[in-house]
Amino acid sequence: MDLLLDNALIVDGTGAPAYPGSILLREGRIAATGLGVRDEAAQTVDCAGFVVSPGFIDVHTHSDYEVLDGRTNKVSQGVTTEVVGNCGYSLFPAALERLHADTGDIFENLPELGIDSAADYFAAAEHAKPLVNVAALTGHSAIRRRVLGMSRNAPTRDEQREMERLLEQSLDEGSIGFSTGLNCLPSSFAQFDELAALCRVLKRYGAFYTTHMRDYKFRAVEAVEEAIRLAETAEVAVQLSHVQVVGKKNWHQLDVILELVDKAARRGLDVGMDAYPYLAGSCSFLQFLPEWSQDGGVQAVLRRLESPADRDRIARETDDYMANTWADIVICGVNDARGAALVGRTVQDIADERGRRAPDTAIELLREQQGNLYVISFNSREENVRKVISHPLTSVCSDSFVATGLSHPRTFGTYPQLLGYCVRERHWMPLEVAVAKATSVPAKRFRMRDRGVIARGARADVVVFDPAAIGPGNDYTRPSEPPVGIRMVIVNGEIVIENGRASGNRSGAPVRLFNQMAQ
Numbered sequence: 200m201d202l203l204l205d206n207a208l209i210v211d212g213t214g215a216p217a218y219p220g221s222i223l224l225r226e227g228r229i230a231a232t233g234l235g236v237r238d239e240a241a242q243t244v245d246c247a248g249f250v251v252s253p254g255f256i257d258v259h260t261h262s263d264y265e266v267l268d269g270r271t272n273k274v275s276q277g278v279t280t281e282v283v284g285n286c287g288y289s290l291f292p293a294a295l296e297r298l299h300a301d302t303g304d305i306f307e308n309l310p311e312l313g314i315d316s317a318a319d320y321f322a323a324a325e326h327a328k329p330l331v332n333v334a335a336l337t338g339h340s341a342i343r344r345r346v347l348g349m350s351r352n353a354p355t356r357d358e359q360r361e362m363e364r365l366l367e368q369s370l371d372e373g374s375i376g377f378s379t380g381l382n383c384l385p386s387s388f389a390q391f392d393e394l395a396a397l398c399r400v401l402k403r404y405g406a407f408y409t410t411h412m413r414d415y416k417f418r419a420v421e422a423v424e425e426a427i428r429l430a431e432t433a434e435v436a437v438q439l440s441h442v443q444v445v446g447k448k449n450w451h452q453l454d455v456i457l458e459l460v461d462k463a464a465r466r467g468l469d470v471g472m473d474a475y476p477y478l479a480g481s482c483s484f485l486q487f488l489p490e491w492s493q494d495g496g497v498q499a500v501l502r503r504l505e506s507p508a509d510r511d512r513i514a515r516e517t518d519d520y521m522a523n524t525w526a527d528i529v530i531c532g533v534n535d536a537r538g539a540a541l542v543g544r545t546v547q548d549i550a551d552e553r554g555r556r557a558p559d560t561a562i563e564l565l566r567e568q569q570g571n572l573y574v575i576s577f578n579s580r581e582e583n584v585r586k587v588i589s590h591p592l593t594s595v596c597s598d599s600f601v602a603t604g605l606s607h608p609r610t611f612g613t614y615p616q617l618l619g620y621c622v623r624e625r626h627w628m629p630l631e632v633a634v635a636k637a638t639s640v641p642a643k644r645f646r647m648r649d650r651g652v653i654a655r656g657a658r659a660d661v662v663v664f665d666p667a668a669i670g671p672g673n674d675y676t677r678p679s680e681p682p683v684g685i686r687m688v689i690v691n692g693e694i695v696i697e698n699g700r701a702s703g704n705r706s707g708a709p710v711r712l713f714n715q716m717a718q
Contacts, residue, residue: 201225201241202692204663207251211653212638214631222251224659227692232653246663249686250630253638253651254279254660255614259409259440259473259596263290263320266329271701272601273331276614276671276682277637279660279690280332280650285440285598286411287380289338290314292345292365313341317372330695332660334645336378336409337369339397340386349496351388359396366400375645376407378440381422382414382486384493391429398433407645409438415445415578416522423456427463427470436469438644441598442587443474445578446522453583457590464592471644473596474587476616478579479675480598481531481607484565484572489516497570504566518558523578525550525557529675530564532573532604542604543676546574575607575675585627588617594641595633608678612671615682619670630666659692 202224209232210217221236222229255277262273263283273281283289293313314320317337324333342362347354354362366377377397380386398408408430412422423439430437439460444453463470485493485500492503492513503509526547533541541549541564550560565572587593595617599610609616614637621627628636642651649658662685669684681699688696693704 201230201238202659202689202694203236203238203241203243204246204251204661205243207246207249207663208666209653210250210252210631210634212253212635212642212651214635214639217250217631221246222653222661224661224689224692227659228649229653229655229657229659229661231655244663244687246686248665249663250666251653252634252662252664253642253653253657254662254688254690255637256280256282256594256641256645256647256651257597257613258282258438258594258641258645259285259598261285261288261598261600263288263335265601266331266333267323267327269327269330270601271330271696272611272679273597273599274688274690274695275685275699275701276612277662277664277685277688278331278597278614279662279688280334280647282334282336282375282645284336284338284374285378285380285409287338287340287378287383287386289320289336289341289374289378291317291320291335291337291341292369293341317369317374321373330701331690332650334375334647335373336376336407337366337374338386339377339379339389339394340383342366342397343385343389347385349385349494349499351385351490351494353390354393359393362393363397363400366397370400370404370406374406376409377401378409378411380411383411383483384485384496386411387413387490387493391425394429395432398429398435401435402433406435407438408433408435409440411440415443416449416520419444419449419452420455420459423459427459427468430470431463431468436471439470439472441474441480441596442472442593443480443579444583445480445576447580449522450580450583453586457586460590460592471592471594472587472590473594473598473641474584475596475598475609475613476584476588476621477607477609477613478581478584479529479575479577479607481573481575481602484561484574485570487517487521487561488513489520492516501566501570504562510562510566514556514558514562517561521558523576525561527577528561529575529577530572530604531575531607532571532602534568534571538568539604573602573604575605585621585625588621588636589628593636594644595636596641605675606678608671608673608675611679612673612682615669615671615684618664618666619684623666623669659689661687661689663687663689 550557597613673680
């Protein structure tokens with residue numbers, strides 16, 4: 200049925216001033232917009248007092264399984280399109296065996312089989328009829344693990360060619376680009392030449408390179424320089440993932456990083472950033488360990504922890520490279536129910552209780568939890584978050600996944616946090632600019648045709664929200680509470696969320712959107 204969103208305040212996603220009007224949705228597209236739009240046959244929704252904007256486009260998520268499961272945590276906050284496969288982690292092209300046993304990666308405690316190819320992943324998405332539109336990157340860790348296992352060695356010529364072939368196959372099958380996680384297993388083992396060769400494959404396809412960079416701490420500037428140099432060498436577009444600088448000792452580096460990005464853009468590099476509007480991040484604790492200790496994967500790490508000498512060295516080097524404090528590190532995910540009492544507590548608190556040094560306690564916890572230790576890490580300061588979020592090259596993202604313990608609140612509230620806290624409460628930017636950062640900016644960046652704007656002919660991905668009330672509704676202690684102030688979310692013309700509840704409708708998301716965006 201046609202749908203008329205009447206008497207709305209329209210924020211069209213372009214950054215232009217809001218204007219009053221109505222929007223007619225017909226057959227999955229926006230048929231008309233403006234004052235005087237009428238259709239007596241359409242179902243009419245009175246939007247007086249509400250903003251109507253394009254649906255939010257989350258270009259950095261880890262919802263690879265969640266979109267197949269039909270979870271509502273993203274669409275409930277207004278997300279209508281997600282880009283999965285970030286930070287080097289994609290479900291394809293993976294050997295048909297448990298991913299987590301080697302990598303300790305973000306797909307922990309989820310279905311155990313990887314997916315052989317991009318085509319198979321898209322077929323699974325097509326079968327699942329996801330609530331949102333989904334595009335997928337090909338993860339470097341997935342490719343490298345399939346070819347080299349968890350070895351730290353550089354690839355041979357034949358191994359390099361096989362990685363390039365797997366990337367080509369994924370791009371042929373609809374993946375929109377290539378992601379790295381250069382301080383995550385096993386992507387962190389790759390050196391510049393290996394990455395440059397893979398990025399040259401992207402150039403032939405006009406595809407994207409997105410990177411969780413090699414460091415966000417003491418060598419954050421060097422990590423940005425590496426990403427820019429790699430993109431310029433391979434002549435590809437680069438997206439710098441979840442840009443931040445970790446720890447008070449390093450916060451001053453952010454201005455240097457933003458100037459590097461600006462200079463690269465001025466000399467013609469196709470460069471962009473994404474960031475989430477929170478002080479804390481979340482990851483596997485394995486990312487804190489020295490690289491040498493991770494050679495061979497999680498089981499090799501655990502074997503090293505059996506040696507007192509290696510265990511002491513790992514604890515010492517981990518502590519030496521800490522940019523924040525152990526009181527900033529909160530346990531959010533553990534191996535099994537026996538570790539549940541740890542969730543929500545800081546490493547420092549647990550160390551004090553045990554009468555041990557915090558770094559030694561952290562390594563003990565990793566050992567006790569068999570490598571399955573996940574943390575929320577308070578990394579940034581508000582001024583730095585404001586600078587990154589406000590930067591014109593930044594798209595707002597969630598960088599989220601649903602954890603089995605304590606999820607990060609961004610998983611359920613990123614976009615209400617942006618529009619409520621950042622806009623209404625802190626006045627970091629006008630509402631129209633914030634909406635653009637969640638809609639047209641990422642749509643243009645990732646070449647998503649007909650999305651990210653309220654305009655005639657565009658896809659009918661729409662959010663209706665109360666600008667005076669929208670907010671996350673959650674915090675770090677109650678992360679799964681739903682957002683407030685969102686009246687309706689429409690995906691491809693179908694009402695998927697209404698008054699905070701799932702309607703039961705599927706979005707009719709065109710899965711071949713993958714190929715449309717890649718071309």
